Structures are given as C-alpha cells and as structure tokens.
Amino acid sequence: MSQKRIEFKNVSFRYQENMPWVLKNVNFVIEANEWVAIIGHNGSGKSTIAKLMNGLLFPQEGEVLVNGELVNEENVWNVRKNVGMVFQNPDNQFVGTTVRDDVAFGMENQGMPRELMVERIKESLQAVGMSEFERQEPHRLSGGQKQRVAIASVLAVSPQYMILDEATAMLDPKGRKEILQTIRHLQDKRHVSLITITHDLKEVTQAERVIVMNQGEVWMEDTPRAIFAKKEKLIEIGLDTPFVTKLADEMKAAGIHVQREPLNHQELLEELWTSHSTM
Incomplete structure (x- = not known):
C-alpha cells in the first residue's frame, strides 16, 4: 500500500526549451494531514510547484508522485481527484450561474451520483460558512465569500490535498482572516493536507512547516519559528519577516x-x- 504523501524527486522545469530553468533539482515531501507553506520572491518557482502537483504542468526532469502514483498525462485526472487547487482570483474558477451549480461542477465531471452530490454541496458550503448563499449568483458575492465558495468547490470532491495558490492575496485584512480561519477549521475537521503558496506572513506562521524557494531551488526547509529566526538571511533573498x-x-x-x-x-x-x- 502506497504511503499518503506528495513527493518531488529531482524535479526540474522550464516553460520553453530555450528559456532558463524555473525549477532546478527540487526535492521535498509533503505528508498527509500536514500544513506546508511555500514561500519565495517573485519568480522563485513556487507557483510552478503548485501546478506540477496538480498536473497542470509536467516536469522535464525528475518525478512528481502523489500517494506513490506518478503525475503524468495518462493519470492526471486520477491525481486531480486527490489534489484540489484554489487560485488567487476566485472569478477564474466560477462556471455556474449559482453558488450551488459551481460547487456541483467538479463532482459532475467525476460522474458522482446525484444523491451524493446534494449531500456534498450541503456539507462543503456548511464547512466554509456559506450555506445561506447556495442559490446566490457568484458575481454578487464579496471577495472573501467568493474565495470561500472556491474552497467549497474543491472541498466537495473530497481531495486529500488542497493547494491554495495566493488564495488570500486579493482580499482585505478581514477577508484574509476569515479564509485563514476557514482553512484551519477544514484541516482540523476534514484531515486535509494544506499547501499554501503565499506572501502573507500570518499565513506562513500558522503552517507546520515552511519550504523557502530561491532562484528555483529549495533554499531552506524548517518550522516557521526556525525560518523567521534566520531573518537576516531571508532579507538577503528579498523576503520579509x-x-x-x-x-x-x-x-x-x-x-x-x-x-x-x-x-x-x-x-x-x-x-x-x-x-x-x-x-
């Protein structure tokens, strides 16, 4: 039986053959039920890592494995059942005319029975505190509410791993705080592994482990407390504390x-x- 984890093994990636490597020989493991924050300056490769986990991209060198299964074009849809992704702008993820339709979309693609879909819609919206907006049109929601619906849409397909790629970046402080409370609650109740790609230092401090990327390489990997204790080194590579x-x-x-x-x-x-x- 394969171990529940995401593994990067000697992963290198570039967007075109004549372009510089965005990732260079990257190695790390994310365990089940863990909250890992991935940070780095712009262009350090952190968002590329998120897309490789979800099969939106594939490495030119090395391997990405989810629960022991190689992420490639043949099994990418199986991988996405286990790895959900919430993007920076929730509007890019909305496809339905109502909140209910939007949460149902991913489950419809997986051919889930209607009875199970109805149950999952209710559970997911309740988990993010959006039950009363089930019939609402998504464009009428606030930024924080939209991001909650985006999280519910991913949560409904019951992934083992949830990636939040700068998911709080466009929110005001109140909305950001609400989303952080929501994802902390989800991890406690649903036992979901969280991978947050972020510039938000409050988000980083709540994670169990931090992976610091610099120029396409894993520069440092430790607990938030240990990472921020090295503040001079962080400032040298363009990061704040x-x-x-x-x-x-x-x-x-x-x-x-x-x-x-x-x-x-x-x-x-x-x-x-x-x-x-x-x-």
Whole structure:
C-alpha cells in the first residue's frame, strides 16, 4: 500500500526549451494531514510547484508522485481527484450561474451520483460558512465569500490535498482572516493536507512547516519559528519577516530578554510578561 504523501524527486522545469530553468533539482515531501507553506520572491518557482502537483504542468526532469502514483498525462485526472487547487482570483474558477451549480461542477465531471452530490454541496458550503448563499449568483458575492465558495468547490470532491495558490492575496485584512480561519477549521475537521503558496506572513506562521524557494531551488526547509529566526538571511533573498519578529529584535536591542522567536502578538505578550516577572 502506497504511503499518503506528495513527493518531488529531482524535479526540474522550464516553460520553453530555450528559456532558463524555473525549477532546478527540487526535492521535498509533503505528508498527509500536514500544513506546508511555500514561500519565495517573485519568480522563485513556487507557483510552478503548485501546478506540477496538480498536473497542470509536467516536469522535464525528475518525478512528481502523489500517494506513490506518478503525475503524468495518462493519470492526471486520477491525481486531480486527490489534489484540489484554489487560485488567487476566485472569478477564474466560477462556471455556474449559482453558488450551488459551481460547487456541483467538479463532482459532475467525476460522474458522482446525484444523491451524493446534494449531500456534498450541503456539507462543503456548511464547512466554509456559506450555506445561506447556495442559490446566490457568484458575481454578487464579496471577495472573501467568493474565495470561500472556491474552497467549497474543491472541498466537495473530497481531495486529500488542497493547494491554495495566493488564495488570500486579493482580499482585505478581514477577508484574509476569515479564509485563514476557514482553512484551519477544514484541516482540523476534514484531515486535509494544506499547501499554501503565499506572501502573507500570518499565513506562513500558522503552517507546520515552511519550504523557502530561491532562484528555483529549495533554499531552506524548517518550522516557521526556525525560518523567521534566520531573518537576516531571508532579507538577503528579498523576503520579509513578521512585524512581531522585528519588534522582538528591537526588544533584544533594548536589553529585554526574549527566550524564543515569537510568531504572533500573543506569544510576544507572553515573552514580555515572562521577562517582566523575572526582573
């Protein structure tokens, strides 16, 4: 029985034969039920990785495997049953005249029985908090609501892995927060592996593991805390660090002891309280 994971084995990719390699000898594994954030500067290859996982592209060198199955043209539709993808602009994924029709689309393509489709539509919209909009026209929804519907559409086909390619990039802070809460809830309840391609540092801090891409190669791979502790190296390759990380540095420079790298405001407050109580 094959192990439930996504594997990149010595993967290299370029869009045309006379163009530079976008990915160069990339190796990593994403395990079942894991949340992995993939970050990097523009052109680092992170969105190309997402398309290779989903069979939208195929590598010129190396192998991409999903649950031990090679991703190629012969079995790409089997792969897409296991690997769902939510894009940056949800409007690009809408095909139905109502929210209900749109969520049903992927299941219709897979030939699911109507009874199962009705059940999945209800469950998926409920999971993302959009049940009351089932009969609504998608273009009347807000940006955050549209992205929730896009997630529900992918969720309805019950994938083991869900890729969110800059899925919060076009949202305002409120919408971004709602989507992050939604995907965290989904991972807890549905045991879905999440792969987030993102520039959003809050999104990165919530992941279990981070893969940092630089010039088409895996530059670093570790927990968010360990990654952001190397802030000088991140800045060198054009990446930012969370505000709380910068604030913690200022505290250290001012002589305030910070025991561990904080990832959010709550952890920073705890560090301040601990420092104050030992003075």
